[in-house]
Amino acid sequence: MExxxxxxxxxxxxxxxxxxxxxxxxxVGEKYKSDSDFAMKIKGQTLPEIFSRHxxxxxxxxxxxxxxxxxxxxxxxxxYIPGAKEFIESVAASGMPRAIVTSSNRAKMENVYRxxxxxxxxxxxxxxxxxxxxxxxxxxxxLKGMEEFGVSAGRTFIFEDxxxxxxxxxxxxGNVIGLATTNPENVIAPxxxxxxxxxxxxxxxMLRDAFKI
Numbered sequence: 001m002e003x004x005x006x007x008x009x010x011x012x013x014x015x016x017x018x019x020x021x022x023x024x025x026x027x028v029g030e031k032y033k034s035d036s037d038f039a040m041k042i043k044g045q046t047l048p049e050i051f052s053r054h055x056x057x058x059x060x061x062x063x064x065x066x067x068x069x070x071x072x073x074x075x076x077x078x079x080y081i082p083g084a085k086e087f088i089e090s091v092a093a094s095g096m097p098r099a100i101v102t103s104s105n106r107a108k109m110e111n112v113y114r115x116x117x118x119x120x121x122x123x124x125x126x127x128x129x130x131x132x133x134x135x136x137x138x139x140x141x142x143l144k145g146m147e148e149f150g151v152s153a154g155r156t157f158i159f160e161d162x163x164x165x166x167x168x169x170x171x172x173x174g175n176v177i178g179l180a181t182t183n184p185e186n187v188i189a190p191x192x193x194x195x196x197x198x199x200x201x202x203x204x205x206m207l208r209d210a211f212k213i
Contacts, residue, residue: 004204004213005151006091007142007174010102010112012161012181014088014119015078018043024072028065043182044136044164046103046129073108078115081181083199088122094204097149099125101142101158103135124149137164142172157207166191175211177202 012018022039029038033054042050047069051062091098100119102109106128113120120126125148132141146156153173160166161179169176170191178185178192185195194210196202207213 002155003149003151004096005146005149005156006096006098007101007145007156008098008159009161009165010100010104013159013179014081014084014100016081016181017076017078018161018182020076024069032061043162044103046135047105049135070107073111076111078112081179081198083202087199087202090204092122097124097151099123099127099145101127101145103129105129137167139168139172142169142174146172146174155213175213177207
Protein backbone atom coordinates (compact mmCIF):
# COMPACT_ATOMS: atom_id res chain seq x y z
CA MET A 1 0.00 0.00 0.00
CA GLU A 2 1.22 3.49 -0.82
CA UNK A 3 2.59 5.49 2.10
CA UNK A 4 0.91 8.52 3.63
CA UNK A 5 3.10 11.64 3.56
CA UNK A 6 3.08 14.42 6.16
CA UNK A 7 4.39 17.85 5.12
CA UNK A 8 4.71 20.67 7.65
CA UNK A 9 5.35 24.36 7.25
CA UNK A 10 7.68 25.55 10.00
CA UNK A 11 6.80 28.97 11.43
CA UNK A 12 3.31 29.09 12.89
CA UNK A 13 2.90 25.32 12.43
CA UNK A 14 5.74 23.51 14.18
CA UNK A 15 7.10 26.52 16.09
CA UNK A 16 5.21 29.46 17.57
CA UNK A 17 7.33 32.09 15.85
CA UNK A 18 5.01 34.04 13.55
CA UNK A 19 4.26 36.67 16.16
CA UNK A 20 7.98 37.32 16.59
CA UNK A 21 8.47 37.71 12.84
CA UNK A 22 5.49 40.07 12.66
CA UNK A 23 7.15 42.38 15.18
CA UNK A 24 10.37 42.46 13.15
CA UNK A 25 8.81 42.97 9.72
CA UNK A 26 6.20 45.46 10.90
CA UNK A 27 9.00 47.57 12.34
CA VAL A 28 10.74 47.37 8.97
CA GLY A 29 7.50 48.28 7.20
CA GLU A 30 6.85 51.25 9.44
CA LYS A 31 10.38 52.57 9.00
CA TYR A 32 10.79 52.15 5.25
CA LYS A 33 7.27 51.78 3.84
CA SER A 34 5.03 53.66 6.30
CA ASP A 35 3.18 50.34 6.53
CA SER A 36 2.46 48.95 10.00
CA ASP A 37 0.94 45.77 8.51
CA PHE A 38 3.92 44.93 6.30
CA ALA A 39 4.45 41.51 7.90
CA MET A 40 1.19 40.14 6.51
CA LYS A 41 2.19 41.16 2.99
CA ILE A 42 5.44 39.18 2.97
CA LYS A 43 4.50 35.99 4.86
CA GLY A 44 5.60 32.90 2.96
CA GLN A 45 8.08 34.81 0.79
CA THR A 46 11.79 34.09 0.74
CA LEU A 47 14.21 36.89 1.66
CA PRO A 48 15.32 37.36 -1.99
CA GLU A 49 11.66 37.72 -3.00
CA ILE A 50 11.01 40.27 -0.28
CA PHE A 51 13.98 42.26 -1.52
CA SER A 52 13.06 42.07 -5.21
CA ARG A 53 9.42 42.99 -4.60
CA HIS A 54 9.80 45.64 -1.94
CA UNK A 55 13.42 46.86 -1.73
CA UNK A 56 14.71 46.40 -5.29
CA UNK A 57 17.87 48.25 -6.27
CA UNK A 58 18.79 49.22 -2.71
CA UNK A 59 21.78 46.99 -1.99
CA UNK A 60 22.87 48.80 1.21
CA UNK A 61 19.40 48.45 2.73
CA UNK A 62 19.22 44.80 1.67
CA UNK A 63 22.51 44.14 3.47
CA UNK A 64 21.26 45.99 6.54
CA UNK A 65 18.02 43.99 6.60
CA UNK A 66 19.88 40.71 6.03
CA UNK A 67 22.11 41.41 9.02
CA UNK A 68 19.08 42.44 11.04
CA UNK A 69 17.00 39.35 10.34
CA UNK A 70 20.01 37.05 10.85
CA UNK A 71 20.67 38.60 14.27
CA UNK A 72 16.95 38.47 15.12
CA UNK A 73 16.68 34.77 14.21
CA UNK A 74 19.74 33.89 16.28
CA UNK A 75 17.93 35.18 19.36
CA UNK A 76 14.39 34.00 18.62
CA UNK A 77 12.43 31.68 20.88
CA UNK A 78 11.57 28.42 19.12
CA UNK A 79 8.72 27.09 21.22
CA TYR A 80 6.56 24.30 19.81
CA ILE A 81 2.94 24.88 18.89
CA PRO A 82 0.97 22.95 21.56
CA GLY A 83 0.90 19.26 20.71
CA ALA A 84 3.11 19.62 17.62
CA LYS A 85 6.14 17.73 18.93
CA GLU A 86 4.02 14.90 20.29
CA PHE A 87 2.09 14.54 17.03
CA ILE A 88 5.25 14.56 14.90
CA GLU A 89 6.78 11.97 17.22
CA SER A 90 3.72 9.76 16.66
CA VAL A 91 4.13 10.07 12.88
CA ALA A 92 7.83 9.22 13.21
CA ALA A 93 6.99 6.19 15.35
CA SER A 94 4.57 4.99 12.67
CA GLY A 95 7.38 5.03 10.10
CA MET A 96 5.40 7.27 7.74
CA PRO A 97 7.47 9.83 5.79
CA ARG A 98 7.45 13.42 7.01
CA ALA A 99 9.19 16.64 6.04
CA ILE A 100 9.38 20.33 6.80
CA VAL A 101 8.63 22.60 3.83
CA THR A 102 9.63 26.17 4.65
CA SER A 103 10.46 29.38 2.80
CA SER A 104 13.16 30.03 5.41
CA ASN A 105 16.73 29.76 4.20
CA ARG A 106 19.42 27.35 5.35
CA ALA A 107 21.15 30.01 7.46
CA LYS A 108 17.97 30.47 9.51
CA MET A 109 17.60 26.71 9.88
CA GLU A 110 21.06 26.50 11.47
CA ASN A 111 19.64 28.65 14.27
CA VAL A 112 16.69 26.26 14.58
CA TYR A 113 19.00 23.24 14.75
CA ARG A 114 20.99 24.84 17.55
CA UNK A 115 17.85 25.59 19.53
CA UNK A 116 15.98 22.38 18.68
CA UNK A 117 18.47 19.74 17.47
CA UNK A 118 15.86 17.01 17.85
CA UNK A 119 14.00 18.10 14.71
CA UNK A 120 16.81 16.65 12.60
CA UNK A 121 15.71 13.23 13.86
CA UNK A 122 11.98 13.96 13.80
CA UNK A 123 11.91 14.62 10.05
CA UNK A 124 13.16 12.65 7.06
CA UNK A 125 13.80 15.80 5.02
CA UNK A 126 13.86 19.56 5.53
CA UNK A 127 13.16 21.62 2.41
CA UNK A 128 14.21 25.28 2.56
CA UNK A 129 13.69 28.28 0.31
CA UNK A 130 16.81 27.39 -1.68
CA UNK A 131 15.16 24.17 -2.88
CA UNK A 132 12.44 25.86 -4.96
CA UNK A 133 12.39 28.17 -7.96
CA UNK A 134 9.08 29.67 -6.89
CA UNK A 135 8.07 30.00 -3.26
CA UNK A 136 4.59 30.03 -1.75
CA UNK A 137 1.86 30.78 -2.87
CA UNK A 138 3.12 28.70 -5.81
CA UNK A 139 2.59 25.00 -5.05
CA UNK A 140 6.09 23.99 -6.22
CA UNK A 141 7.46 23.31 -2.73
CA UNK A 142 4.72 20.85 -1.85
CA LEU A 143 4.75 19.21 -5.25
CA LYS A 144 8.50 18.70 -4.83
CA GLY A 145 7.92 17.06 -1.46
CA MET A 146 5.41 14.64 -2.96
CA GLU A 147 7.75 13.87 -5.85
CA GLU A 148 10.71 13.32 -3.54
CA PHE A 149 8.85 10.74 -1.47
CA GLY A 150 6.88 9.25 -4.36
CA VAL A 151 3.52 9.87 -2.70
CA SER A 152 0.44 11.18 -4.50
CA ALA A 153 -1.34 14.39 -3.50
CA GLY A 154 -4.39 12.43 -2.39
CA ARG A 155 -2.32 10.64 0.26
CA THR A 156 -0.46 13.72 1.48
CA PHE A 157 -1.36 15.76 4.56
CA ILE A 158 -0.13 19.37 4.54
CA PHE A 159 -0.10 21.58 7.65
CA GLU A 160 -0.09 25.34 7.00
CA ASP A 161 -1.00 28.64 8.64
CA UNK A 162 -0.32 31.62 6.35
CA UNK A 163 -2.55 32.52 3.41
CA UNK A 164 0.29 32.15 0.90
CA UNK A 165 1.18 28.76 2.38
CA UNK A 166 -2.42 27.60 2.45
CA UNK A 167 -2.84 28.63 -1.18
CA UNK A 168 0.27 26.65 -2.12
CA UNK A 169 -0.97 23.63 -0.20
CA UNK A 170 -4.45 23.78 -1.72
CA UNK A 171 -3.13 24.18 -5.26
CA UNK A 172 -0.83 21.17 -4.80
CA UNK A 173 -3.91 18.98 -4.41
CA GLY A 174 -2.90 17.73 -0.98
CA ASN A 175 -5.15 17.34 2.06
CA VAL A 176 -4.79 20.64 3.89
CA ILE A 177 -4.96 21.16 7.65
CA GLY A 178 -5.05 24.86 8.52
CA LEU A 179 -3.54 26.05 11.80
CA ALA A 180 -5.34 29.12 13.16
CA THR A 181 -2.14 30.49 14.65
CA THR A 182 -1.59 33.39 12.24
CA ASN A 183 -5.06 34.02 10.81
CA PRO A 184 -8.55 33.43 12.28
CA GLU A 185 -10.44 30.24 11.45
CA ASN A 186 -12.96 31.93 9.14
CA VAL A 187 -10.14 33.35 7.00
CA ILE A 188 -8.28 30.06 6.51
CA ALA A 189 -11.32 27.78 6.27
CA PRO A 190 -11.74 28.20 2.47
CA UNK A 191 -8.24 26.82 1.94
CA UNK A 192 -8.36 23.84 4.29
CA UNK A 193 -10.30 20.63 4.73
CA UNK A 194 -9.75 20.86 8.47
CA UNK A 195 -9.01 23.84 10.72
CA UNK A 196 -7.51 23.57 14.20
CA UNK A 197 -5.97 25.89 16.78
CA UNK A 198 -3.08 23.50 17.51
CA UNK A 199 -2.19 19.79 17.45
CA UNK A 200 -4.00 18.81 20.63
CA UNK A 201 -6.47 16.09 19.78
CA UNK A 202 -4.95 15.57 16.32
CA UNK A 203 -3.97 11.98 15.55
CA UNK A 204 -3.12 10.00 12.44
CA UNK A 205 -6.34 8.01 12.79
CA MET A 206 -8.45 11.15 13.17
CA LEU A 207 -6.93 12.65 10.02
CA ARG A 208 -7.43 9.47 8.03
CA ASP A 209 -11.08 9.41 9.09
CA ALA A 210 -11.60 13.10 8.38
CA PHE A 211 -10.13 12.91 4.88
CA LYS A 212 -11.24 9.32 4.21
CA ILE A 213 -7.77 7.96 3.48
